[in-house]
Amino acid sequence: MARYDRAITVFSPDGHLFQVEYALEAVRKGNAAVGVRGTDTVVLGVEKKSVRKIACLDTHIALACAGLKADARVLINRARVECQSHRLTVEDPVTVEYITRYIAGLQQKYTQSGGVRPFGLSTLIVGFDPYTDKPALYQTDPSGTFSAWKANATGRNSNSMREFLEKNYKETSGKETIKLAIRALLEVVESGGKNIEVAVMTKKDGLRELEEAEIDEYVAEIEAEKAAAEAAKKGAPKDT
Amino acid sequence: MECVLGVVGRDFAVVAADTSAVQSILVHKTDEDKVMVLDSHKLMGASGEPGDRVQFTEFIQKNLHLYQFRNTIPLSTAAAANFTRGELATALRKNPYMVNIILGGYDKDVGASLYYIDYIATLHKIDKGAFGYGSYFCLSLMDKLYHPDMTVEEAVDLVDKCIKEIRLRLVVAPQNFVIKIVDKDGAREYARRELVGDNAPVDAAITVAA
Numbered sequence: 001m002a003r004y005d006r007a008i009t010v011f012s013p014d015g016h017l018f019q020v021e022y023a024l025e026a027v028r029k030g031n032a033a034v035g036v037r038g039t040d041t042v043v044l045g046v047e048k049k050s051v052r053k054i055a056c057l058d059t060h061i062a063l064a065c066a067g068l069k070a071d072a073r074v075l076i077n078r079a080r081v082e083c084q085s086h087r088l089t090v091e092d093p094v095t096v097e098y099i100t101r102y103i104a105g106l107q108q109k110y111t112q113s114g115g116v117r118p119f120g121l122s123t124l125i126v127g128f129d130p131y132t133d134k135p136a137l138y139q140t141d142p143s144g145t146f147s148a149w150k151a152n153a154t155g156r157n158s159n160s161m162r163e164f165l166e167k168n169y170k171e172t173s174g175k176e177t178i179k180l181a182i183r184a185l186l187e188v189v190e191s192g193g194k195n196i197e198v199a200v201m202t203k204k205d206g207l208r209e210l211e212e213a214e215i216d217e218y219v220a221e222i223e224a225e226k227a228a229a230e231a232a233k234k235g236a237p238k239d240t
Numbered sequence: 241m242e243c244v245l246g247v248v249g250r251d252f253a254v255v256a257a258d259t260s261a262v263q264s265i266l267v268h269k270t271d272e273d274k275v276m277v278l279d280s281h282k283l284m285g286a287s288g289e290p291g292d293r294v295q296f297t298e299f300i301q302k303n304l305h306l307y308q309f310r311n312t313i314p315l316s317t318a319a320a321a322n323f324t325r326g327e328l329a330t331a332l333r334k335n336p337y338m339v340n341i342i343l344g345g346y347d348k349d350v351g352a353s354l355y356y357i358d359y360i361a362t363l364h365k366i367d368k369g370a371f372g373y374g375s376y377f378c379l380s381l382m383d384k385l386y387h388p389d390m391t392v393e394e395a396v397d398l399v400d401k402c403i404k405e406i407r408l409r410l411v412v413a414p415q416n417f418v419i420k421i422v423d424k425d426g427a428r429e430y431a432r433r434e435l436v437g438d439n440a441p442v443d444a445a446i447t448v449a450a
Binding site: 056057058077080081083084085087088 | 298299302303305306309310312
């Protein structure tokens with residue numbers, strides 16, 4: 001019987017796990033995804049290609065990812081089963097941190113097991129804590145590390161999006177949170193409802209995917225604000 | 241002895257069950273809800289071994305939810321009934337679940353439907369049915385009084401007549417019942433019928449004695 005159990009992810013002499021770093025390359029080539037946390041809303045936005053990228057894990061948890069979509073299906077399926085299994089055994093819904101820890105743990109396992117390669121994706125996980133009602137945003141990556149964020153981006157051109165968010169992030173709620181997420185995405189994606197997918201999660205209504213027309217409305221608002229800001233900048237020096 | 245019964249009306253199904261939890265000569269509680277809301281448009285009334293009842297109905301409910309998260313659409317009532325029967329059948333010759341089920345649901349394309357699933361994995365699609373010693377009385381009443389396309393009032397009246405008969409004629413009769421309904425607007429509790437316990441009307445005992 002051929003042996004399929006030798007370790008594939010092993011250390012290099014200078015302490016790198018190249019397979020994990022190569023997996024991060026796969027993420028860097030994946031579609032752009034952004035997540036923004038507000039006071040009462042969390043928003044996920046992704047660059048739209050053929051495949052639906054925002055998945056519902058439970059009534060109060062959603063996930064977006066960048067990287068190998070086929071790997072994503074496996075992780076998302078395991079996470080969905082874990083959400084229900086948790087409800088069955090302890091009669092309580094998972095917290096966002098719990099399911100993030102679970103997914104990250106799974107990603108880590110595949111960097112330290114025989115015969116397997118790491119998952120080629122980073123995830124953005126959003127949801128509401130069922131006990132504190134606070135919104136949360138977490139990110140995981142192929143190495144299996146995870147952390148909480150106020151806003152973050154992954155996938156193609158994530159550096160530009162992150163730069164934008166670092167400059168422009170402030171505590172927002174409701175529509176302002178949605179606008180902030182879309183503005184970040186528009187930095188790297190061609191504008192228009194048909195190029196981006198946006199999902200909004202609120203405590204009351206759970207996850208809601210925005211319609212193309214709605215996204216176009218937000219984009220129009222954003223462009224108008226940008227134009228007004230430009231005009232104000234040009235107008236002010238002339239007055240003095 | 242535990243009773244579960246169900247009736248199909250015009251675009252709705254009613255599932256009712258007693259709410260007693262009994263162990264030998266002790267009544268643990270009189271408000272045990274045995275009709276589980278499986279999802280937005282399905283009800284599962286179950287009777288039998290208490291541990292198996294809770295374990296099995298919760299297991300079915302969580303698997304229905306998982307299906308919905310994986311596929312974005314819910315399972316139909318027929319599919320859920322067949323899935324339930326399949327699980328009972330698989331466990332039957334290893335570690336059987338001693339649970340009898342009346343499953344009621346509403347689907348947009350099919351309307352209301354009711355399924356009879358017994359503990360040895362018999363599956364029947366029915367208009368009216370009942371489990372337990374109470375069924376000896378309920379089924380006869382239903383045979384006489386049921387007709388297709390009943391209104392909610394007529395169906396609940398039939399269920400009330402069944403409850404009255406169970407209370408009267410069964411030697412160790414359960415006193416309290418829960419009635420749940422499922423229609424196009426979803427599955428929900430319709431009413432309770434309580435003669436004993438904290439929520440029973442103050443003069444209930446007097447009425448029964450007279």
